[in-house]
Amino acid sequence: MSQTLNNLEDLAADIKRWGIELGFGQIGITDTDLSAAEERHRQWIEKGFHGAMDYMAKHGDKRTRPHELVPGTVRIISARMDYMPPHARDSDEVMSNSELAYISRYALGRDYHKVLRNRLQKLSEKIAERVGEFGYRVFTDSAPVLEVELAQKAGLGWRGKHTLLLSRTAGSWFFLGEIYTDLPLPIDAPLGGHCGKCTACIDICPTQAIVAPYEVDARRCISYLTIELKESIPEPLRPLIGNRVYGCDDCQLTCPWNRFAKMTQQADFHVRNGLDNVSLIELFAWDEATFQEKMAGSAIYRIGHTQWLRNIAVGLGNAASSPAVINALEQRRHDPSALVREHVAWALNQHATYGLKNA
Template identity: 60%
Template sequence: MVGSSQLLPQIRGWARELGFSQIGVAGVDLSSAEPGLMQWLAEGFHGEMQYMQAHGLKRARPAELVPGTVSVITARMDYLPRSTPDGWQAVEFERLARPQEAIVSVYARGRDYHKVLRARLQKLSDRIAEAVGPFGHRVFTDSAPVLEAELARRSGQGWRGKHTLVLSREAGSMFFLGEIYLDMPLAPTEPVTAHCGSCQACMDICPTRAIVAPHRVDARRCISYLTIEHGGPIPLELRPLMGNRIYGCDDCQLICPWNKFAQPSHLPDFDARAPLVGQQLVELFAWDEATFLRQTEGGPIRRIGHERWLRNIAVALGNALRAAQDAEQAGQLRAALQSRADHDSALVREHVAWALAQGSE
């Protein structure tokens, strides 16, 4: 039987073996985060993410979500692909200058992180149980009403950047977070101080000005929200600002000075899949539903479905058409769009019509 003082070093060792980069411990009193959460919801910044509203304060009250919870283990897992080159931010920014190339957020190019983290957090829980005996627990990764970033901050994983993501001096922000809620008391680890200073590069670069104030994001304007969570038509005024980003947006992370310390993962799970990197918009727009499901199997993109996939790419094609350098290029883009002009989905048809109209401006 392992004593609690010896347990945390052991947990950290087991976690490293499972591909985690850092382990922390947070308490369950998150009451000081409740006013900010309620104000964010009251202002409607959560958009169509109704689950945020539905769970309300349960997010800030771990012991209500999982009765008996007295401690939370937080885990960080870096996700840059193993082959990430030096200067990777510049490589990613260059993609924005190629309007006909499709950009998928770096985190979404490999295996679905929900699957990877949840399985490994469960294995970590099993290792703990082998050492201390059975205990009550539940694992989470971006999958329930959990104030993930706040728990990470309190447990010393990093501080909250002005873009609201957790930032680490050792790893930037290119990592996933997971938690184990447990009914076993563990001493909390110390939080770290913030190191953003006067920098507001993330706010300045956001294409849609979604970071409305330091530490405050209006999800309704965020390209990640629009391309992933939002189910209906993308607001007209935001479409031109999306450029060639078809799933997610990394701009606020690419520009962050701390991401020069971002760490590649050691796991093959997060290696980029070829169809999702450096591909032309017209190629991805030609995928039928069966191809879409096959190419996104086991990845996070699959959950948006083929209809939203086409909607997102139609917007990007419209933006590419507006930027077309010559008649041949414009013709290829128009032909791709015309192929979906009579699509079964009214959502797709409307975005295609908008995109085609961009060529006549």
């Protein structure tokens, strides 16, 4: 397949237009050169900041060398899609009420992996209609891909000090996805950073996981602790988690650039099952069948019922003491899971040690 320069420029413009039509907020194109990020990534792994996420290291340099991950790749089409759901209860109100469960805004609707992968596949099919058969592979947080680095190179934004991608026109409340392709498309210019002297994200992090500008120790990050970590949550960090039972948005909530964030236009990301305004006690009462029914099609489904209960037990341990909270914990004192029992015992001890909070 041969394409002239003018044809490739027209194709790139069409890809961006098709992407918007498919619900993406922006499309950018970049090459495969991640040499500038490779040493930083290697040092991050050597420091152990990836914690138990072994997959971050096991693929070697394929994460920073797209052409090795998918041979023949010469360009990456990077896409972002807004996910902030409309009509969700105010995040600060939820986090300030210890009876409620705080769930990261990205997980209030359907699983983004499926939504973005489906749209990226449709975009790839649109390209194939134009150029014929071509080499490509679609990714959405599902393989050794440095999504933020690629999106930055593709001109979608810059890496903030919290390590998330920031856009001057869309903040950071969006998902990223990629199409690795063998089409030699014209590339977009990367953007410079616009964080300046601001340290709001660093200052607000409940566990001080942002150990330096642009560097996160995942082992302290609440998103890692509640989602990626499958074992016991370290005791010193449990009180700092508060009522965050799945993920953490503090660094995004405080970021000045998010005043430009846009509500999602995708119904898939709207709130499901009232998860924006639900009590810890109600969620803790779910049996496994209820969890599977309610969380089917949600990103939360992947952590499983046991880990879900572990997280909520920590939230209940940090809640204001009341007979209802104590009773909810007592109901699972003898849970079949040793992991759940451990965290329930810790939570009950929190109330026994400090007495009735707010009494």
